[in-house]
Amino acid sequence: MALEQLSDVVQRCQAIKDESFSPEDYDLFLAAGRTCIEQGDSAQVLSILVDEKNKNIVRCMGWNLLGPLVQMLLKKEDKNLPHCHAILSHLLEVCSPKELLVGLLEQVEEADSASIAETVTLLLKPLQTVLLRLGVKKASSVGMALSTLLSQVARLPVPVTKEQEEDDVFGLCRCCTALLKFVKPFVEEIKEVVKDNNRMSRDNELRVELLKFCMKSLSEPLLEVQLKDPDTLQKSPLRDFATEILIILSNIGESLPDLLSRNVLKRREVPGFLEEEVRYPKESLACMCHLLFVDHIAVDIFPAVLSPIFVLQCNMEYIELLLSRTEVSRLQKGLELYEKSLVRVEDNSLPVDLLELKTFFSVPQNLVKVMTLCPDQTLRSKGLKVFQLSIDKFTTEAKYKFFRGMLNTSHHAGVEGYIIKNIKNQIDFSLKPCNGNDWFLGKHLLPLLRLVLCLPHGPETDLLQNLDRIMESLNLLRYMLIRDKEWENETGIWTELYKIEDNYLKPLRTGLNMSKAHYEAELKSMKEKKISSKDSKASVCTVTVDNEKLPNMTPEMQIQVLQSALFTFDLIESVLARIEEIIEAKERHLS
Template structure:
């Protein structure tokens, strides 16, 4: 009852955000955590003695009636509940600082003590951390499995062990990086699915630490059949695109690229297919297309040939790339990143891959690309430019009619009402849009010139599906 009451009060205290706040203990959280450890220490010592193998004879004598045995189980259960609650609050929200940053950290000491208590009550750290992958035996007691081992608490524990290396002297180093990654993906998914900055930060750190130990290009494609290897990238996309903190968005992009680098060639191919199908974000799609270009470039290097980024296997991926979401009516400004990266990839292919070699199959597929991508893009460009030129002309005429330059205009572009702004700002925005269309058209024209020059040449023989 005491532990439950104290933890309820502890959860109400603000968490120190800066190093100085922890040093000065401005919210009294550090002092409370230190006193709490002092309070539970005698009970932990009793639980440790009960676990000691040298005490088995005395234990069997004490528990002959079964009453003391029940008390021991209840003691272990209450201490386990205490550890799990503190791992969730406050430790999941606390930023643990390394000894180099803060030599004397009460919160780091508190976290270490909690991990020590887990061992005292007979809980194995590897068993807890790899809980998602291991089938645990039934544990007698009044706690159900999910109540006994809350997912948030296990995610917090994984961050303490793998990022801050707490309890490293008691944690075996025999587990492979791939096994650790597979298990941690469950914890990472829990952390990245939360909106709080502290949880997102810890999810990104745990993902990075888990990936760094894995060899580049080693993760097999069958991992993508595991749910978390698809849901975690989706969570990463949300961090990269909608998180308000710039440093978290930047960190998310770094970890996203790191995860791509760790995949085997076939896994990269399948991952790119999945992301192009599900991301629904122009910037992310553009980033994926840039990665596809890099993989094709690597495959075309002498001695680096592979079946996934050239030939018949590449064509289905290229068809996904060279398409417009809404055909000629696609919003080119909203989809600018995807459109420009697609054009850059197409320009690269027609320059790099000779017609007589046709390693990528681009020359066999070119007539389809013209019909599904280049011609609709040309129509869309003409429609968009005409619309924006008309809006620009109308805005400039309206400006002349106004008696003051401070007049505020409301203009509708592409069916959406743009934010109210002065006429000068509106004209500048419309000019910027027209400049963007010119930039798209310049690349498109260059591609058309390159393909026309080589039209007289016959592409290399028909591509046939390759056996994997």
């Protein structure tokens, strides 16, 4: 029935001159053709379409059959495949390339999540054929096709394990490989133009579309991908894709060193700055830098003449971008890029001038967030390692100013404690023979010590919340009083001691006594409640400590919490008592 309808509409249209077919003709042709293809009559459809008498009809209406044709090809029914492929080839040869392009891209866009990979790999070759038919006017069409394809490919899950990439369980690998074959003739065309610089324009439309393709590929999917080491996975389609993307950038006239240093060397007052930002997205450049310096992709086309400090400076804006995100993949790549950039720099070589740059302030702030807030323990540990590595690279003056800045801005007791520990290490190093300096001894050190040896809220400071900072500051003070003899006073601590006693030690002693008394009273009360309770194991109660309610728990649990707090206070008091003994011994000696 459908075959007869198709034959009828075709015969009727043969008599129509000037190809002035009506909308009804189009609808009948599509409905009958679709039904024939779906019913398995593709051989008969093919014979009608290749008939020379029907060439004008096919040229005008044939592209409408792309939908049902693609669906049949995706089903891969053996008996229909040869004829369906033949129909597609004939349509690609006869129909208008612009209409074919629209029809093929519609099929790509309409693919559901389960058939994206199959649809993309099936239609890339037909799309390439259609685009090449467009000749010199194809640039915008190439851009539209690449944008549509990448948007769909970006929906595919990224393989995480070696086995997932080897088996290509999500289809991403074969899509990436097929995309490289798809763009090859267009890249070769621009590559030939690049050879003759006189004919090359940075605004060449096809070149710009290929640049957009590379930039989009870097942000999706490559920024999500954690490439496997060649020793782990010798043949990696995703590594090959990343490598080719960087090679394409080079082939179309983009200098990788220039891309790396864009954010350092660009002049923001130049007209068209916004366009440049859109053309070179920071996320894409961040991924490029990670590929270059962490994965060592395309290192053979990247000149190794840039100084490590300059490379670090260039990478800082991309590191800042990655570490400001919350996705694990972004944070991991930000930490890796920062680490690899720092490793190449000599210890104690980063000058203090760099701290005036915005990124050298914001990156440590973001790093602190990773160290303290990231739910992933591995990333928190990695963050701490990279944080220390960054400290090690600064000169003595830069370390001093970095510590001062962090103490003023971190507002996290654990981080502040870590900074104080580093200050202690710098003082220890400075006190050794031939290591003296102007920053961790004498007049410069004292203002830093005033930041260290203070309580944020005086005697009312929450000692438990600030435990890390308090313990490290007390350990530093104890060390200095023992290590730096009063007659030498290299650090200036003995001159400053009376201020430290008044502003830090006495308020700390007062706060400690208050806290201990409060917690001891709470503990006594809890023990009395426990004794008076008939069924202490079943009872649940609430205790308020320092104006904060502890979570509901059994009396045994409450008692354990209070005892733990008192143990902590004893720990603080033991160090404080030792410092007070040293000071008393010094005063007895003077008297």
